[in-house]
Amino acid sequence: MRRIFFGGIFTIAFSILFLAFFSGKANAIPAFARKYKTSCALCHAPFPRLTAMGDAFRLNGYKLPQADEIYVKEQPVSMGAEAYQKVFPQAIWPSTIPGMPPLAVRIIGDANYHPFGHQTDRSEFNFPQEFAMLGAGSFGENFAFFANLGFEKEDDSYSTNPKAWLMWQNLFSGLVGEHHFNLKAGNVGRHTISLPDTRNENSFTIEDYLYVTELDFDNEPGFQADGYGRHWRYGVGVVETDTDNSDKDFYGTVAFKIGGLGFDGTGEKSEAGGVGTTPTGYWRDDSVLFGGFIYRSRVGINADPYDRIGGDARINYKDVSLAAGYIHGSNDQTEENKNIWFGEAYYFVFPWMVPYLRYENLSVSNVDNMDQSRFIVGSAMLLRANIRVNVEARIYTKNEPIEAAGGDKQDDDQIAFRVDFAF
Amino acid sequence: MMESIKKYFSFGLFLGVVFLIFLLAFAVRIPQAKAGGQGGIIKGTVDSPYVSRFPALVYIDHVNGSFPPPKENPHMSQKSMTFRPHILPVLKGSTVDFTNDDTVDHNVFSPPGSATSFNLGIYGTGVKRTEKFDHLGEVPLLCSVHPEMSAFVIVLQNPYYALTDNAGAFEIKDVPAGTYQLKVWDEKIKGAPQQVTVEAGKTATVAFKGLTRR
Numbered sequence: 001m002r003r004i005f006f007g008g009i010f011t012i013a014f015s016i017l018f019l020a021f022f023s024g025k026a027n028a029i030p031a032f033a034r035k036y037k038t039s040c041a042l043c044h045a046p047f048p049r050l051t052a053m054g055d056a057f058r059l060n061g062y063k064l065p066q067a068d069e070i071y072v073k074e075q076p077v078s079m080g081a082e083a084y085q086k087v088f089p090q091a092i093w094p095s096t097i098p099g100m101p102p103l104a105v106r107i108i109g110d111a112n113y114h115p116f117g118h119q120t121d122r123s124e125f126n127f128p129q130e131f132a133m134l135g136a137g138s139f140g141e142n143f144a145f146f147a148n149l150g151f152e153k154e155d156d157s158y159s160t161n162p163k164a165w166l167m168w169q170n171l172f173s174g175l176v177g178e179h180h181f182n183l184k185a186g187n188v189g190r191h192t193i194s195l196p197d198t199r200n201e202n203s204f205t206i207e208d209y210l211y212v213t214e215l216d217f218d219n220e221p222g223f224q225a226d227g228y229g230r231h232w233r234y235g236v237g238v239v240e241t242d243t244d245n246s247d248k249d250f251y252g253t254v255a256f257k258i259g260g261l262g263f264d265g266t267g268e269k270s271e272a273g274g275v276g277t278t279p280t281g282y283w284r285d286d287s288v289l290f291g292g293f294i295y296r297s298r299v300g301i302n303a304d305p306y307d308r309i310g311g312d313a314r315i316n317y318k319d320v321s322l323a324a325g326y327i328h329g330s331n332d333q334t335e336e337n338k339n340i341w342f343g344e345a346y347y348f349v350f351p352w353m354v355p356y357l358r359y360e361n362l363s364v365s366n367v368d369n370m371d372q373s374r375f376i377v378g379s380a381m382l383l384r385a386n387i388r389v390n391v392e393a394r395i396y397t398k399n400e401p402i403e404a405a406g407g408d409k410q411d412d413d414q415i416a417f418r419v420d421f422a423f
Numbered sequence: 424m425m426e427s428i429k430k431y432f433s434f435g436l437f438l439g440v441v442f443l444i445f446l447l448a449f450a451v452r453i454p455q456a457k458a459g460g461q462g463g464i465i466k467g468t469v470d471s472p473y474v475s476r477f478p479a480l481v482y483i484d485h486v487n488g489s490f491p492p493p494k495e496n497p498h499m500s501q502k503s504m505t506f507r508p509h510i511l512p513v514l515k516g517s518t519v520d521f522t523n524d525d526t527v528d529h530n531v532f533s534p535p536g537s538a539t540s541f542n543l544g545i546y547g548t549g550v551k552r553t554e555k556f557d558h559l560g561e562v563p564l565l566c567s568v569h570p571e572m573s574a575f576v577i578v579l580q581n582p583y584y585a586l587t588d589n590a591g592a593f594e595i596k597d598v599p600a601g602t603y604q605l606k607v608w609d610e611k612i613k614g615a616p617q618q619v620t621v622e623a624g625k626t627a628t629v630a631f632k633g634l635t636r637r
Contacts, residue, residue, distance in 0.1 A: 038504055039571040053527075066526045070503055269528045273544025273552075279532045279567035280545060385570070 028422045031102035037073040040385040045283035049204045052285035056265035061144030061169045065265025074099045095140035102137040106422040117411035142169045163187040163219045180227040188224040196255035196291030197314040204380045206392045206418045210360040211327040211340045230262035242299040253293035260287025289314045304333040319348040337365040352382040369404035373397045390418040462597040463621040467629035474591040479609040481593045482584035492517035501529045506574030518555045530567040537562045
């Protein structure tokens with residue numbers, strides 16, 4: 001019995017430490033499904049893409065908007081009764097921790113096939129391509145945390161990409177309003193500054209957005225202030241990319257939403273229903289979103305400072321979602337100018353079947369043989385709410401880097417099959 | 424003389440018809456009268472481990488007489504992202520009030536193949552919508568906003584039913600004397616109907632066994 005007790009304590013402690021120091025790329029967190037005894041579909045459609053409710057939940061520090069406590073089925077552990085607020089500063093401000101460690105696991109496996117070009121190795125199996133342990137939740141009303149330990153396969157080894165942050169919400173709410181000023185410390189950077197409406201971490205395609213892979217965004221440690229209202233949200237941050245000097249990177253992002261569920265979870269949806277009608281799918285959120293970001297790196301890559309600026313827009317109407325984005329990147333020393341634009345569409349044929357199409361174009365001035373353009377076409381299919389498979393083709397219509405190296409533009413064409421599940 | 428006899432005969436016939444009508448009317452009222460306290464009791468068990476988690480509804484399939492729906496509508500609430508109650512037996516013709524008692528939007532609909540197929544649309548906090556249930560049988564309830572939510576309206580012909588407790592025991596009181604088909608409904612298991620004879624003032628015992636997964 002004693003061994004079991006200490007074994008349990010050790011496992012929990014190890015898991016927490018593990019999560020605190022390592023992380024990767026993943027953001028579907030089934031621990032919340034357990035906490036609220038609800039389906040993944042409340043926040044994801046298809047996972048990991050967030051629904052409007054999922055986005056409101058995320059922005060609210062992993063709490064359901066308006067009255068979170070009435071929905072919690074797995075009660076938290078008190079770190080002090082609420083009445084201790086009245087005793088402060090003669091007592092620690094009361095809080096809670098999750099009743100059970102809010103841990104979840106996500107595993108991704110890929111099988112890739114290269115049908116064209118001059119590749120000698122035409123097929124590859126990567127199981128798992130990614131393995132991630134996730135933890136997230138809230139400490140009482142005004143603190144939220146996120147931690148992610150991820151391993152991603154690169155050639156024959158696995159790399160880790162740590163990510164963890166702690167957020168203090170509703171600072172100065174008496175002065176500036178609720179939700180309008182939050183402070184986040186930890187790995188912020190790309191996690192929050194990629195295009196607001198086509199966030200890479202919100203994507204359910206196999207292929208990352210070209211703008212993310214080409215513009216060298218990464219998870220960087222730093223501080224971010226952000227806030228949101230019904231129709232808007234913003235974030236400004238400072239992060240460190242080079243520990244050898246005191247120069248920092250700065251960024252800002254802003255987004256607006258018209259229609260649909262507000263960023264703060266307000267805005268009731270109403271439908272009449274009636275005989276012979278079918279209910280609207282939970283994924284629907286008829287709305288228009290647009291946003292942008294700006295990023296200034298004083299450190300840069302290889303001591304080459306750079307700027308990134310971009311904007312995007314998304315229209316959600318019934319079962320269709322259309323989005324387009326443009327990003328400009330310029331480097332101070334190499335004078336490399338990258339312009340990337342893309343358009344994408346996806347359509348909910350069924351709640352479990354979502355085909356998609358994306359076109360991306362990269363043009364680079366001042367540097368030769370860098371241009372690319374490609375189509376991403378495929379379909380996501382949910383076998384269960386937490387098990388997704390993708391079949392996806394990546395087809396290049398222009399691929400100058402490969403051609404300049406003596407290859408064929410179709411060398412990078414790929415048909416991929418992915419299994420992605422979380423629990 | 425003959426005229427007097429005819430008059431008395433006609434009057435006697437009239438009284439006889441009135442008496443017969445009174446008797447018939449009384450006979451028709453018998454089930455409801457007995458429901459008021461002169462009937463028997465059906466006690467029993469549903470012998471399945473499932474009922475400790477998924478209570479079964481035991482009900483008489485058909486009882487002679489008419490059973491109008493209650494004046495006050497049965498109520499199904501959506502609260503804490505849960506339908507409450509999980510099983511709502513109602514009399515045929517009942518109108519059920521569906522209320523959103525949460526702070527999030529909800530929907531209520533029944534899938535195709537239900538005894539009554541309907542969709543109440545999506546509505547917010549404090550809103551009440553209603554649906555009339557005119558067909559006997561099972562009506563699963565779903566919420567398109569929260570896929571995990573589930574409940575059942577069971578539309579019955581008569582008010583003689585009971586839900587099982589954790590041990591699978593049930594008791595139906597004030598059942599009119601007679602012989603009936605007793606049925607069991609459960610969202611997970613199914614079992615064959617049983618015949619039961621109820622005598623006024625007595626208790627009939629029934630055990631549902633050999634239930635299988637639906």
